[in-house]
Structure formats: C-alpha cells, structure tokens
Amino acid sequence: MKGFKYISLLLLLMTGFIVCGCSDTADIENKPYDHIGGYNTMNNAESEKYYAELRAYKQQAVNYGRPVAFGWYSNWSPAGTYRRGYLTSMPDSMDIVSMWSGAPNRFTITPEQKADKEFVQKVKGTKLLEVTLLSYIGKGRTPDSVYTKVEKQAEEEGWATDKARVEEAKKQARWKFWGFDGVIGSDNHKEALARFAKALCDSLVANDWDGYDIDWEIGSGVFDMDGTLSTNEQLVYLVKEMNKYIGPKSDPEHKGHRLICIDGHFWALTEALDGYVDYWIDQSYGRITNFDNFGIDPKSIITTDNFEASFKTGGVLLRQAASMPSTGYKGGVGAYRFDNDYDNTPNYKWMRQAIQINQKVFKERMGQTTQPQNP
Known part of the structure; x- marks a missing residue:
C-alpha cells in the first residue's frame, strides 16, 4: 500500500482481476484517493473510473462469485474532521457491513449520516445491513405510539410505578397492534x-x-x-x-x-x-471455523473474529482469512466491531490484510489467473 492517500485496489485485493471493459485496469494501482478524507474526493474522470471498477469488483461477489469482506460496524458518527466514525473511512473493498450501531429510518437519519451512507452504497457499492437481536413479534417495527398510549393510561390511573404491570400492558398492546391473540403456535x-x-x-x-x-x-x-x-x-x-x-x-x-x-x-x-x-x-471468535461441520455449502458461511477484544493484535482474523473448507471455498471473513481497527496504524490494519488474504487463498483454491466467474 502507498499510505493513506493512495489506495491500490490491485494491492488491497492481491487478485489483479477487476471487472471492466477497459484494457488498462492495472493502472488503478497508482490512482490517488484520499481515503481518510471522506466522500469529498477527486471528482473527475479518473476517480469515476476508479469507483466504476470498484463497483464492478463488488458485483463479482453476487451469487457467491467470490468470498466477501464483512464486518459489524459499531460507532457510526459521521461528523467533524475526525474520520473514525465515517463509513467512508472503511477500506474500499468492504463488501457487506452490518450496522450494529443502528440503522436509522428516513425520518431520524441525520444529513451527515445520509451523505455518508449514500456514498458508500451508491459510489463504492458496499451493502449495508440492518441488524437486530430478534426476540419477539414487532421488535423494531412497533410504533412508539403503541407504548406511549399505555404509559399515558398508567399515569392517569396511578400505576405507572408498577413496572411489571406497565410491561405486561405494553406487551398486550403490542400483541393487539400486530393482531396476535396470545395463543402460541396457532x-x-x-x-x-x-x-x-x-x-x-x-x-x-x-x-x-x-x-x-x-x-x-x-x-x-x-x-x-x-x-x-x-x-x-x-x-x-x-x-x-x-x-x-x-x-x-x-x-x-x-x-x-x-x-x-x-x-x-x-x-x-x-x-x-x-x-x-x-x-x-x-461468531467463531478466537477460533478457526470448521466449515465442513455445518452440512451446507461453505460458500454461504462467513467466519468472524471479535474486534471488541482483539483489534489491537488482530486476534485470529488473518488465520480465519486464510482458512478454507476441504472442498470449494468459504463465504468470507469479517469481524465484530471491526471499526475499532481504525485506531491501528495504518487504519484498518488487520482488516486490510484479511481482505488481501481472503482473496489470495480464493484465487489459489480456484487455480485462477483471471477474474472469477459467478457459479
């Protein structure tokens, strides 16, 4: 790599296969891109070509055409000059990012978040996922008004301090909103x-x-x-x-x-x-996934490490990136709270290396000298 101001897609991926109708894709190695400058980049034909090739590379992963780079992002706060909380500061080659710090709706998203999100999705081609620990019908989708009505009733009737009663009333109100009559399994x-x-x-x-x-x-x-x-x-x-x-x-x-x-x-x-x-x-934190134990196509399995705990040392992320099933290839590699890796030098030190290794072992497994084709 060439420091922060020169992103080499060729070096990041160690593949040499960018999907493009042009014949000079190797030139991307020396194209300048202010990686930590956010989305106010060189707005010219050279940068447009770079991003077009980047999006084409992302498309190679569709239908399991290659392993992906994945991560849970935990501190989304795109504001100010410090770039840690910007999605645009992630390695360009991130394929899929799960928004652990929240996926606001169109009414609550800030202008800064909206700009950051749209640049990463539309210009860089990265997929952003909503993530929730699902545990009941309506979680994350029940209108606040359903609960505020209960709270107002509790205040008016004098049982607002009875937490158990309030929670039970909220549950019943939620069930009513979703049309559930309370009979499990019906x-x-x-x-x-x-x-x-x-x-x-x-x-x-x-x-x-x-x-x-x-x-x-x-x-x-x-x-x-x-x-x-x-x-x-x-x-x-x-x-x-x-x-x-x-x-x-x-x-x-x-x-x-x-x-x-x-x-x-x-x-x-x-x-x-x-x-x-x-x-x-x-969530194979601290260990190497045995892809053959799942009984499904390993192309659908992503192995991850825990960067809440091991972002300074990299944990076993690089070993996970190098791992492969006995046959075929894995779905990808990633880390929980991988945005903590921004604080290393260079930023995203371990994730960048994992991306390189992830694609290198895939290419070796497939015996490829040209770009991968979707199965």
Missing part, C-alpha cells in the same frame, strides 16, 4: 409473524438498506422474549415469510435482491433454512 400466531415479516422487509425498502442481519442468540442473555419469537421453529417461519420480499427465494432469476443473513446460534437452522439465507455468519 394459525393466528403465524399470521402475526407473516405481518411482522412484511413490515421488516417493507421498512428495509423504504429506508434503502441492503438487507437484514438476524442476530439469533436465544438463551444467551436475551431478556425481552415474550414467546412469540423465541424458538427455532418460529424463526424458520418468519424467514420463509421474509423470502417473499427479500432474500434468495425472492430472486429466482438472480436479478439482485436484498440480503438475509443470520448470525449467532444458527446450527439448528441451516437445514430448515437452506436456500432461504444468503449468508450464515459464524
């Missing part, structure tokens, strides 16, 4: 799950996020479960309903779709949801 329960699935997907489209990352960690510190979405069977039904609108089943002709990813405790879900999930994100 046809009515499935109907409510279907309504919630549609709401999740409609909101993604309305707010222009590129997919949904379901954090499935039932039984590991999830305290807000109400029984409506706390079993594998319930999640399977929800995800299949979501595939009517987003996800791989919504796109049988492979024209492009918003992604569905699942991370967390997904081992018991892979068989039932095989073909309904774009990527399974293994």
Whole structure:
C-alpha cells in the first residue's frame, strides 16, 4: 500500500482481476484517493473510473462469485474532521457491513449520516445491513405510539410505578397492534409473524438498506422474549415469510435482491433454512471455523473474529482469512466491531490484510489467473 492517500485496489485485493471493459485496469494501482478524507474526493474522470471498477469488483461477489469482506460496524458518527466514525473511512473493498450501531429510518437519519451512507452504497457499492437481536413479534417495527398510549393510561390511573404491570400492558398492546391473540403456535400466531415479516422487509425498502442481519442468540442473555419469537421453529417461519420480499427465494432469476443473513446460534437452522439465507455468519471468535461441520455449502458461511477484544493484535482474523473448507471455498471473513481497527496504524490494519488474504487463498483454491466467474 502507498499510505493513506493512495489506495491500490490491485494491492488491497492481491487478485489483479477487476471487472471492466477497459484494457488498462492495472493502472488503478497508482490512482490517488484520499481515503481518510471522506466522500469529498477527486471528482473527475479518473476517480469515476476508479469507483466504476470498484463497483464492478463488488458485483463479482453476487451469487457467491467470490468470498466477501464483512464486518459489524459499531460507532457510526459521521461528523467533524475526525474520520473514525465515517463509513467512508472503511477500506474500499468492504463488501457487506452490518450496522450494529443502528440503522436509522428516513425520518431520524441525520444529513451527515445520509451523505455518508449514500456514498458508500451508491459510489463504492458496499451493502449495508440492518441488524437486530430478534426476540419477539414487532421488535423494531412497533410504533412508539403503541407504548406511549399505555404509559399515558398508567399515569392517569396511578400505576405507572408498577413496572411489571406497565410491561405486561405494553406487551398486550403490542400483541393487539400486530393482531396476535396470545395463543402460541396457532394459525393466528403465524399470521402475526407473516405481518411482522412484511413490515421488516417493507421498512428495509423504504429506508434503502441492503438487507437484514438476524442476530439469533436465544438463551444467551436475551431478556425481552415474550414467546412469540423465541424458538427455532418460529424463526424458520418468519424467514420463509421474509423470502417473499427479500432474500434468495425472492430472486429466482438472480436479478439482485436484498440480503438475509443470520448470525449467532444458527446450527439448528441451516437445514430448515437452506436456500432461504444468503449468508450464515459464524461468531467463531478466537477460533478457526470448521466449515465442513455445518452440512451446507461453505460458500454461504462467513467466519468472524471479535474486534471488541482483539483489534489491537488482530486476534485470529488473518488465520480465519486464510482458512478454507476441504472442498470449494468459504463465504468470507469479517469481524465484530471491526471499526475499532481504525485506531491501528495504518487504519484498518488487520482488516486490510484479511481482505488481501481472503482473496489470495480464493484465487489459489480456484487455480485462477483471471477474474472469477459467478457459479
């Protein structure tokens, strides 16, 4: 690499295969790009060509054409001259980013966030996902007015300090809003799950996020479960309903779709949801994923490390990037709170190396000397 002011896509990827109709794509090695300057870049034909080639490279990952670079982003605050909180400061070659710090809607997003988001999505071609630890019908989609009505009633009737009663009343109000009659496992329960699935997907489209990352960690510190979405069977039904609108089943002709990813405790879900999930994100923190243990195509599995704890040393991220299944190739590599890597020198030190290794081992596995072709 050539420091902060010269991004070499060729060197970052160590592949040499940028999809482009031009014959001089190798020239990108020496193109200047002020990486830490944010989205106020060289607005000229040279930068336009660079970004067109970058977007073309991102398209190679569609339909598992190559492993992706993934990460959970935890401190999105694009304001001021300090660039740590800007999505535009991430390595250009990040393919998919899950918004751990929140995915605001069009009414709550700030102008700075909107500009940062749109540049990364539209100019750099990076996919940004909403992520939620799902645990009940309506989570993240129930209007605040449903709850404020309960709080107002509690104040007026003098039971606002009875927290258990307030929470029960809020739950009942939420169930009523989603049309759930309280009978777990009934046809009515499935109907409510279907309504919630549609709401999740409609909101993604309305707010222009590129997919949904379901954090499935039932039984590991999830305290807000109400029984409506706390079993594998319930999640399977929800995800299949979501595939009517987003996800791989919504796109049988492979024209492009918003992604569905699942991370967390997904081992018991892979068989039932095989073909309904774009990527399974293994929280393989501190260890090397055994891709062959999942019983599914390893191209759909992303292995990750925990950069909340190991961003200074890189943990096992580089070893994960170099790992491969016994046959085929993995879906990608990434890290939780990978934006902490910005504080290393150079910024995103470990993630940049992981991106290089990730593509290098893929190329070696495939025996390629030219660009990868989608299967």
